[in-house]
Amino acid sequence: MADPALVCRDLTKRFGDRVAVDGLSLEIAAGESYGLLGPNGAGKTTTISLVCGLLRPDGGEVVVAGHRLDGDELAAKAAIGYVPQEVALYPDMTARENLRFFGRLYGLSGAALTSRIAAVLEIVGLKERADDRISEYSGGMKRRANISAGLLHEPQLLVLDEPTVGVDPQSRNAILESVEHLAAGGIAVLYASHYMEEVERLCGRVGILDEGHLVAEGSRRDLVATVGRSGRVELAASGPLEALAEACRALPTVERATVVDERVEVVGSDPRSLLPRLLEVAGCVGVSVTSVEVVEPDLEAVFLHLTGKALRD
Amino acid sequence: MVGVVLAVAAKDLRQRLRDRSALVLAFVAPFGLAAIISLAFSQFAGQAHVTLAVTDLDGGPRAAALLTYLRAPELARVVTIRPLAENTARALAAHDHVDAAVVIPAGYSAGEAPLAVLSSPANPVAGAVAQALADGFSSRSGQSNGDVHAPAITVESRTGHLGGVSAASYYGPSMAIIFVFFTVAFGSRSLLGERELGTFRRLVAAPVRVQAVVAGKVLATFVLGLTSMLVMWIAVSRVFGATWGGALPVVSLCVGVVLAAMGITSLAAALATTEEEADGIGAGLTFVLALLGGNFIQLYLLPSAMQRVARFTPNGWALRAFVDLTAGGRARSVAPAVAVLAAFGLVTGGLALRRARWAEST
Ligand SMILES: Nc1ncnc2c1ncn2[C@@H]1O[C@H](COP(=O)(O)OP(=O)(O)O)[C@@H](O)[C@H]1O
Ligand SMILES: [Mg+2]
Numbered sequence: 001m002a003d004p005a006l007v008c009r010d011l012t013k014r015f016g017d018r019v020a021v022d023g024l025s026l027e028i029a030a031g032e033s034y035g036l037l038g039p040n041g042a043g044k045t046t047t048i049s050l051v052c053g054l055l056r057p058d059g060g061e062v063v064v065a066g067h068r069l070d071g072d073e074l075a076a077k078a079a080i081g082y083v084p085q086e087v088a089l090y091p092d093m094t095a096r097e098n099l100r101f102f103g104r105l106y107g108l109s110g111a112a113l114t115s116r117i118a119a120v121l122e123i124v125g126l127k128e129r130a131d132d133r134i135s136e137y138s139g140g141m142k143r144r145a146n147i148s149a150g151l152l153h154e155p156q157l158l159v160l161d162e163p164t165v166g167v168d169p170q171s172r173n174a175i176l177e178s179v180e181h182l183a184a185g186g187i188a189v190l191y192a193s194h195y196m197e198e199v200e201r202l203c204g205r206v207g208i209l210d211e212g213h214l215v216a217e218g219s220r221r222d223l224v225a226t227v228g229r230s231g232r233v234e235l236a237a238s239g240p241l242e243a244l245a246e247a248c249r250a251l252p253t254v255e256r257a258t259v260v261d262e263r264v265e266v267v268g269s270d271p272r273s274l275l276p277r278l279l280e281v282a283g284c285v286g287v288s289v290t291s292v293e294v295v296e297p298d299l300e301a302v303f304l305h306l307t308g309k310a311l312r313d
Numbered sequence: 314m315v316g317v318v319l320a321v322a323a324k325d326l327r328q329r330l331r332d333r334s335a336l337v338l339a340f341v342a343p344f345g346l347a348a349i350i351s352l353a354f355s356q357f358a359g360q361a362h363v364t365l366a367v368t369d370l371d372g373g374p375r376a377a378a379l380l381t382y383l384r385a386p387e388l389a390r391v392v393t394i395r396p397l398a399e400n401t402a403r404a405l406a407a408h409d410h411v412d413a414a415v416v417i418p419a420g421y422s423a424g425e426a427p428l429a430v431l432s433s434p435a436n437p438v439a440g441a442v443a444q445a446l447a448d449g450f451s452s453r454s455g456q457s458n459g460d461v462h463a464p465a466i467t468v469e470s471r472t473g474h475l476g477g478v479s480a481a482s483y484y485g486p487s488m489a490i491i492f493v494f495f496t497v498a499f500g501s502r503s504l505l506g507e508r509e510l511g512t513f514r515r516l517v518a519a520p521v522r523v524q525a526v527v528a529g530k531v532l533a534t535f536v537l538g539l540t541s542m543l544v545m546w547i548a549v550s551r552v553f554g555a556t557w558g559g560a561l562p563v564v565s566l567c568v569g570v571v572l573a574a575m576g577i578t579s580l581a582a583a584l585a586t587t588e589e590e591a592d593g594i595g596a597g598l599t600f601v602l603a604l605l606g607g608n609f610i611q612l613y614l615l616p617s618a619m620q621r622v623a624r625f626t627p628n629g630w631a632l633r634a635f636v637d638l639t640a641g642g643r644a645r646s647v648a649p650a651v652a653v654l655a656a657f658g659l660v661t662g663g664l665a666l667r668r669a670r671w672a673e674s675t
Contacts, residue, residue: 052514084514090510093327093328105521149515
């Protein structure tokens with residue numbers, strides 16, 4: 001059995017008296033994709049900095065592919081492909097020159113380096129623009145070039161810190177596709193983001209981070225199950241809305257029904273199968289429904305459920 | 314390890330060579346400024362010595378008396394006399410091969426023709442000296458010589474330990490020293506720049522020792538600094554014909570100056586938190602050291618108290634050593650200066666390394 005790609009035990013990092021990461025433990029198996037989901041300021045970047053050896057922890061330890069960061073530092077670092085949150089490339093050099101330089105830092109040279117450069121440029125779709133300076137790239141292209149520099153040495157663990165922030169939808173999709181492609185190729189991924197959809201799409205397992213704590217961890221399905229299978233149906237309607245809410249509450253699978261503005265919000269398990277019965281009841285009490293929205297439980301709901309806060313502000 | 318050092322050095326050099334302002338500071342500005350300042354200063358600092366062509370078309374007793382007067386031992390320090398045929402003298406003066414020419418016309422002894430002084434507009438001081446000499450002789454011998462009405466000028470030859478150096482020989486090294494501080498400052502503060510750029514995070518995340526990264530930067534900075542000084546040396550000697558001295562002592566001195574400049578500018582960078590701040594602190598230090606060290610005003614023109622202060626600056630040490638060399642000092646005489654300069658560099662550089670923030674890379 002291969003070593004886990006990453007083990008964090010009881011990691012703690014303080015900045016003055018602010019605890020940015022508080023006793024965080026997690027494990028990523030070889031080849032597994034793990035999402036670190038949390039709002040801004042949750043401690044994602046700090047966690048990643050600890051994992052990549054950019055910050056020294058105040059407590060706990062990091063083991064990358066069997067190498068303790070505090071002890072076998074260079075081997076641990078060599079196993080990681082790091083993609084910083086901000087684009088970290090030399091703007092006055094071309095993408096190819098940047099890659100050549102960073103490749104050499106990872107011990108690549110000669111023909112091996114040249115072919116790896118070609119390969120990563122292909123992955124991020126920048127082959128045509130490889131000899132342009134980074135300063136001439138669009139924001140999305142810079143982001144993609146930023147990712148390519150983390151892939152050169154074929155790391156066992158790819159660490160991405162919010163790689164799609166501030167990127168146009170097209171580039172964002174290209175980035176997500178290349179990460180999916182890499183994950184399918186067997187590379188382990190630690191993906192930090194505050195975008196629930198990205199983490200849901202890419203990651204088999206998700207850790208939810210809030211104020212430096214890992215408040216929950218598991219597959220998307222496991223996590224959604226912690227909020228129960230309840231979802232929400234929103235009926236925009238006119239007529240006796242209070243009467244409709246009252247009638248809905250009598251239905252067996254409905255947990256809650258309330259009137260909000262011109263809408264009735266109904267919370268209950270399995271909202272999709274609930275919908276026909278709700279429309280039937282509406283007809284009975286003389287309410288005409290103008291639109292319907294079914295909101296299935298998602299990680300956003302999980303986060304709200306666990307922390308009482310929205311993921312995005 | 315070596316591979317990483319070279320990779321970082323090559324990368325930094327490539328960036329410097331692409332940066333126009335860095336190139337101007339390293340190669341163009343010091344040369345231009347040295348040229349301007351030495352032109353401005355040559356009138357009273359170095360070139361108190363005038364080469365005068367004298368053409369005697371008269372051959373009479375007054376002409377002989379004039380020649381004797383010009384060759385007087387008291388004047389030997391100030392003027393060199395080259396007896397020449399008239400058209401040669403005119404041609405040489407026109408092309409600045411001599412500083413000025415005096416033509417003694419036929420009939421001068423008989424009082425039939427006045428002396429003619431040829432001076433080049435490019436060298437008004439030499440012209441004035443020649444006129445003053447001619448004037449002095451004429452008034453002594455009680456005969457007017459027509460068009461010469463220049464005021465009498467006393468020309469003082471500055472001698473002593475630091476004297477007798479042409480302005481170009483002084484301001485060449487002087488400007489090279491000032492600008493090498495600016496040139497190496499780019500490298501010294503480049504880690505701060507990488508921090509601001511975010512690339513420092515990648516450097517630290519890579520499986521390399523931070524010492525190797527620093528060594529690469531030091532190497533690139535040293536190469537660029539030394540190249541800038543040596544180019545200046547070659548350019549100044551080619552263009553102004555000013556010699557700095559033999560190759561070995563000059564290169565050793567340049568190495569010493571580059572090391573000192575690297576140490577001092579690194580310390581400025583280590584005291585700063587941003588590249589801009591480092592730039593400010595570095596430029597301030599550079600100018601203070603240049604002022605105290607005699608880069609702007611020749612050391613031997615300064616009061617002796619100031620000359621002693623200059624002894625505490627790397628600039629003062631370097632300039633003294635360069636002047637010594639130019640004045641024909643032996644190669645070995647630069648050794649103490651090279652040692653002091655290297656020590657300046659090592660001490661300040663060591664302090665900078667201790668002061669720098671390595672661990673926390675965010
Ligand atoms: N270098 C630092 N100095 C002081 N506080 C910091 C530093 N870096 C991060 N923090 C604080 O630690 C907390 C976590 O920050 P961060 O890890 O950047 O969160 P995220 O990446 O999830 O947005 C925040 O409150 C932030 O203000
Ligand atoms: Mg962050």
